[in-house]
Amino acid sequence: MFLNLLPNLILIGFFSLYFWELKDIMNYEVTSSAFLPMLSVLVMYILNIIQIIRKLINKSEQIKTLFTKDDLYLLIVLFLVITYIWVLSRFGFIISSSFFIFLLTVFWRSRRKPIDVGLLISSIIVSIGFPVSIFYFFGQIVKINLP
Amino acid sequence: MEKFLAGLEMILQVKVILFLGIGSLIGWVIGILPGLTVTLGVTLALPISLFLQPLEALALLIGIYQSGVFAGSISAILLNIPGTPAATATAIEGNLMTRKGEGGLAVNVALISSVAGGIGGAIALTFIAPLIAKIAVEFGFFEITSILIFALMGVILISGDSIIKSLIAASIGFSLSTLGLDPVSGIVRLTFGIPRLIAGISLLPMLIGLFGLSEIFIQFTKFNKVKIASDKTQFPSIFSTFKYLVKYYKTVVRSIFIGIFIGALPGAGPGTASFISLSEAKRSSKEPEKFGKGAVEGIIATETANNTVCGSAFIPLLTLGIPGDVITAVMMGALMVHGLRPGPMLFAKQGEYVFGIYILLFLSAVIMFFFNCILLPFAVKITAIPSEYLYPVLVMLCILGTFLINRQIFDLWVMLVLGVLGYFLRKLKYPLPSLLLAFILGPRFEVVFRQSLFVSKNSFLPFLTKPISLLFLVLTFITLFVVLRRKWLEKRSTT
Numbered sequence: 001m002f003l004n005l006l007p008n009l010i011l012i013g014f015f016s017l018y019f020w021e022l023k024d025i026m027n028y029e030v031t032s033s034a035f036l037p038m039l040s041v042l043v044m045y046i047l048n049i050i051q052i053i054r055k056l057i058n059k060s061e062q063i064k065t066l067f068t069k070d071d072l073y074l075l076i077v078l079f080l081v082i083t084y085i086w087v088l089s090r091f092g093f094i095i096s097s098s099f100f101i102f103l104l105t106v107f108w109r110s111r112r113k114p115i116d117v118g119l120l121i122s123s124i125i126v127s128i129g130f131p132v133s134i135f136y137f138f139g140q141i142v143k144i145n146l147p
Numbered sequence: 148m149e150k151f152l153a154g155l156e157m158i159l160q161v162k163v164i165l166f167l168g169i170g171s172l173i174g175w176v177i178g179i180l181p182g183l184t185v186t187l188g189v190t191l192a193l194p195i196s197l198f199l200q201p202l203e204a205l206a207l208l209i210g211i212y213q214s215g216v217f218a219g220s221i222s223a224i225l226l227n228i229p230g231t232p233a234a235t236a237t238a239i240e241g242n243l244m245t246r247k248g249e250g251g252l253a254v255n256v257a258l259i260s261s262v263a264g265g266i267g268g269a270i271a272l273t274f275i276a277p278l279i280a281k282i283a284v285e286f287g288f289f290e291i292t293s294i295l296i297f298a299l300m301g302v303i304l305i306s307g308d309s310i311i312k313s314l315i316a317a318s319i320g321f322s323l324s325t326l327g328l329d330p331v332s333g334i335v336r337l338t339f340g341i342p343r344l345i346a347g348i349s350l351l352p353m354l355i356g357l358f359g360l361s362e363i364f365i366q367f368t369k370f371n372k373v374k375i376a377s378d379k380t381q382f383p384s385i386f387s388t389f390k391y392l393v394k395y396y397k398t399v400v401r402s403i404f405i406g407i408f409i410g411a412l413p414g415a416g417p418g419t420a421s422f423i424s425l426s427e428a429k430r431s432s433k434e435p436e437k438f439g440k441g442a443v444e445g446i447i448a449t450e451t452a453n454n455t456v457c458g459s460a461f462i463p464l465l466t467l468g469i470p471g472d473v474i475t476a477v478m479m480g481a482l483m484v485h486g487l488r489p490g491p492m493l494f495a496k497q498g499e500y501v502f503g504i505y506i507l508l509f510l511s512a513v514i515m516f517f518f519n520c521i522l523l524p525f526a527v528k529i530t531a532i533p534s535e536y537l538y539p540v541l542v543m544l545c546i547l548g549t550f551l552i553n554r555q556i557f558d559l560w561v562m563l564v565l566g567v568l569g570y571f572l573r574k575l576k577y578p579l580p581s582l583l584l585a586f587i588l589g590p591r592f593e594v595v596f597r598q599s600l601f602v603s604k605n606s607f608l609p610f611l612t613k614p615i616s617l618l619f620l621v622l623t624f625i626t627l628f629v630v631l632r633r634k635w636l637e638k639r640s641t642t
Contacts, residue, residue, distance in 0.1 A: 036321075036593050047315050074364055085546065097543050104539035130540055
């Protein structure tokens, strides 16, 4: 039950934070900077409360699979993307992109089939070839230097 | 006439035609590949378009759009997997023809219908847009506010299955648009202690995160197993297919009109147009018994209508500055980064670009035809591109594209956060078009709404006393009533 209500509770939480941020410019005049954001918070509260009530009353409204095993795969992908962004400015485009594409390709493939030498070789070719050609394209043709 | 000639001169340059061709090719590949949408294609191409001249950029994006909408029908017909959501209706009759061994013919029919629709949409835009722009020049704050309310409500009501979810998505979009400087008073608000948020969230990281990265995340977790079509599909001569266009000319004309009307409505896209067109074709056909068994007329109806939308969707964008769907929102972003502000004044101040867009739409339909005459036999092979190489490269392109905009790592974090948000919103079936349109139209709405009230000294009465403003408010209520009634009837019939 808690999992089903979680999206609405998260949204209410975020919008409470958003409302809290308005405290310095709080003004109830229609033409003020705070009016429409406040209206948006009010709309969000009302809509989410309606959804919570509907989920509590009507079982068909419940989402049975909010988090699945597939979301764990997403966590790994996210970890790789975060690392890639972090590494990009430090090690440059070619090195960071090559590692990123290689790891993601192997991870993606490993979910379907066992990893073999052929895959490793083709992954290495793609993961080095693609970033190098992009780097060359931007540097030489579009005249934009990548990090 | 002067502006038309100036537009023609700008278009008829090697680089513009070259980018139109490149765009058509990219759109073709993206459209064929199941799982990749035209929205993803234009979103990924947007950062590259920043480094091009305005019409070169538009040529690239229009090429992807028009060609992608058609190419989605290839995998829909041959594999029964619509390459794009717009091709879902085409899969119904198209795949039945493939099962009868007429897949090649079905794809050819889809091609010539798409070309007819593309040209129809371009002609409609050419004649209708200037008329609306002439009227729209006279609109003041009150009228624009009411039009924006109508457009936003249209998107909210039409997108997705649940109006509540659509409203929540729109509220999130609007709230995100309020971060940073207040567009009216200049007061800094809602920065959450992050100095970089003073300038607000840029449109491009938002687009790439919500419509690029989140879509790829979905594909990662979906574990798509793509069927490979038979390499033995025979494509008959394209010219022998023209007889169907002549035979079903009434369906072509009707579908073009449906495409024009639906495309000009905010929120409804090519997918809606093709479904309505299919049901209308079936209803008024002389051979209704052929529908459901692989009817050529069905493919003509769906493909003509969805490609007409490619042109007619520009009508609200160019005349009122209101994007009707996600793709025209991306186009709006491309126009704005090049200093072209969509709206009635664009016709007066930079009319040559408007004519340029008309010509580009027309040319892209023609190029699409000749391209496919050569490329169609290779279409089946495209579906065999291994996804394990494709998606990692696409993630890299999302990151690279976002980085290129301002060369700021902060934009990458924004894109990533919005990508994760988009992933969960998609999974929970919150419509992203509502979020995006509210994000784009939000600041403009806030400015005109507050300026209206400054002018009227906080009175709402002028919204009801000005005829155009009243008209759009009434239209909003009528739309609301019709949609709510339809949902109520649907609910009643299921219970």
